[in-house]
Amino acid sequence: MKSHIANLVSKALDQLVVDGLLDADVVKAPVIERARDASHGDFATNVAMVNSKVAKMPPRDLAARLVERLPASAGVAGVEIAGPGFINFRLADNAYHALIPEILGQGHAFGRGRIGAGKRVQVEFVSANPTGPLHVGHGRGAAYGAVVADLLEAVGYEVYREYYVNDAGRQMDILATSVWLRYLELCGEALDFPSNGYRGDYVWDIAATLHRDHADDYRQAAGAVFDGVPPDDPAGGDKEAHIDGLIARAKRLLGDNRYRFVFELGLNVILDDIRDDLHLFGVDYQEWYSERSLVESGAVNKAIDRLRDAGQLYEKAGAWWFRSTAFGDAKDRVVVRENGQTTYFASDIAYHMDKLERGFDRVIDVWGADHHGYVPRVKAALQALGDDPSRLDVLLVQFAILYRGGQKAQMSTRSGDFVTLRELRKEVGRDAARFFYVMRKCEQHMDFDLDLAKSQSSDNPVYYVQYAHARIHAVLRQAAEKLIDVEPSEGMGSLERLSETHELDLLKTLSRYPEVVEAAATQEEPHQLTHYLRELANEFHTYYNAHQFLVDDAVLRDARIKLILAIREVLRNGLNLLGVSAPEQM
């Protein structure tokens, strides 16, 4: 409908050019938008105002000339000039009635589009370190990334969802060492657990598995482990030096193979947990991409070599630095440390290089906002390698702060004192968690009200929308009891009986759905969809209270049933895109 109006306006503009009232070179393209106020009709355009200057004519005069040249159209019931020079279009009722067979005919496909044109886009999200269970801070990125991916798919992109597994590096060594130390405690060794180790209960659980399956096979005397290791922070030392010393000691005492065994046990247990957790959250990936595989395949060294060959690296204080300042970064960055180990950043360069080499048209990273300072260096690296950094979009998600009983629910991974995503799901349910996380635009700091998410009342927006869907099914069940055929196969002739304001408003709202999906997808803003669904649910509830659907007049009843079937379809499709269920009963 919108494009139809745009088409009419373009033709009128062309005619103005032909008539010599406008210069084709300077005329600005028309923008058609939904009228905000019903009294302004259905669509409006500001072409007359934006072209007023180049036409050397007051906006309203230009508007009048343009309206004179608009082609006639059956779907358009009225055109008027208003305000400073807006041209308002009012559609004929039957233009909206035709929407119902369209929706019912397309079913699940209604609202999906093709502007993605099959382009391949990769979306990387969550990618939390496998050093512990996911917590609620990861939940927002998970929900947001998943919905953005689904939205892009809905508008015609071929989407590849990926989780980058940081299974190399020092944090993983700290985890492996933490597991081993807990295991030693289970064996009966007395020791002071390092202040920088992972202290969560899940570490005990992994240690217990090791102890159950291998008894004392991995046991070493605590003295042998700790003697000569630099003191920990509480003992007046440095916690970083202490944990590094313990890692080195673990590797030496266990030997490569046995250390690797403990390491992998920890990694696999946690990764399985994360995978399962996300799956139950409705988040599934095409690929779990291992950082270690990147190191072991030589991809990291290859990336470093490419940078060196391009003259973008230099040596300073024993380390190799990437000249990222040459590409807009605030300072140069180390890629190879003094000790010869490559940095996380070096892996990330290789990873992003690989993403682009895999031939994606677009690459999207969803990161926590605390990583925003990291964006310039990754883009710098891509540019230095001769790739096009604009193919990479980094979407930053701000933190969500949880409130329970009006109080902040705080968290910290290292101390083990945090709310896990699993617990959140258990507490508020998957539907509410998914909906709440994407209800706000991602750059907005979010207050997540656990009590509200839990409440089974109209205060809770997710229940409000789901209730509208369930209510439609309640009507359909009622109709079935009365032996009314709810899916009549005959034509749509009865639809012109839909003439109530509530009905026409609903049709108008339904007609917006494809535009909402497209906007939410292209702007990566799932919240637009949540707002839309709330609005649609509200209009349905209003309609429900104002009119009886299952009336004696069979023709009218038939029309109304078709309308609510169309509403059901859109509610279901929209909720589905959000990863929220559309229950038939609640």
Add this chain to the structure above:
RNA sequence: GCGCCCGUAGCUCAGCUGGAUAGAGUACCGCCCUCCGAAGGCGGGGGUCACAGGUUCGAAUCCUGUCGGGCGCGCCA
């Protein structure tokens, strides 16, 4: 100190590629079930769009500055 994000109704937030009287939910007050689920609906009050300048036919929206809040500035990941 430098960089990024945010500041709109008591509270939580839309609106931001400039457009017509600034919206929604919630809270508060008042109504509506002999009627398909009241987990609902209708109405009402409530705003110097943080502040100050600038750009123009027009600014919550764009630019500059100030003030407030969050985050980041590792040879950690």
